Amino acid sequence: MKRRIVLLSAASALLLTACGSKFKRYNDPQVTRVIVFKGERKMHLMHKGKALRSYDIDLGFAPYQHKREEGDGRTPEGNYIIDRRNPNSSFHLSIGIDYPNARDIAKARAAGVSPGGDIFIHGQPNKFAPKGPDWTAGCIAVTNKEMEQIYFMVNNGTPITIYP
Template identity: 55%
Template sequence: MLSWHTRIPLLLMACVVTMPAWAAWPPPLAPASQRADEIHVVKHQRRMDLLRDGKVIRSYSIRLGDQPRGHKRQQGDERTPEGRYTITYRNPNSAFHLSLRISYPNAADRAQARARGVDPGGDIVIHGGTPPGYWRDWTDGCIALMDKQMEEVWSLVPTGTPIVIDP
């Protein structure tokens, strides 16, 4: 029979091993002093930078929509929008690991689509789901990262963060 001083560490170890995976999910926001205050995406470089006070604090290789050139103009064109937007919602239950909703379409996007008689589309997000080493654009217009990268972005980007997406 095990003594009490042997049983307690074993019991504690069993508690840690059996702790549910969702107990620390989603990752918490970093302290305010460490968070990004702007996101900058350069589509032709497949790069996304997180900035704080104008300085890059993190940089990521990204994947875009299947038709990456040009601004998103309508539903189904598989393009990633270009311009100034905002992060409007954080979805911890995304089908693509985690996601941050981008405020596309804005008023100008809706007006240009209306003038052409088309739906501007929507539901553009930054999300996980890209397999490691995958170099092909694959989304329907979103900005995709690997899951571990998305967890880091999630912890650094609060709702309301501006995002600039350049060609």
């Protein structure tokens, strides 16, 4: 009887721990590309041309043009790669986009400015609430619950295309 109670208690503790974790498991089709439509404020996780999931997004506070320089508040446009992840992000969870690429760096140098960097797909801030839409400094933001899905669906090396 005692053994049964101990086993049930351990199973309950494991179940409660798993329910509260921001780290989820994903066993469905692999995400082969991420597509972002800035004008529609939509992001789609694709598997060979079919949308697996779609999300409403917030962007940089100046969302209507391609990012040109550090601090401009713009979200980049073009073809990039998901290249890193941060489980301890100030924005719940985050996955990095390899902005700036060689083209972005060349354009910024020609203009005599820094292209900036640290562009991520991330959740909500841990320390304050965003004030309205398009509140990031150039990143792509979703809800924390959505970011938990995205974090484990999208692998490093996945291409991302960001359209105007």
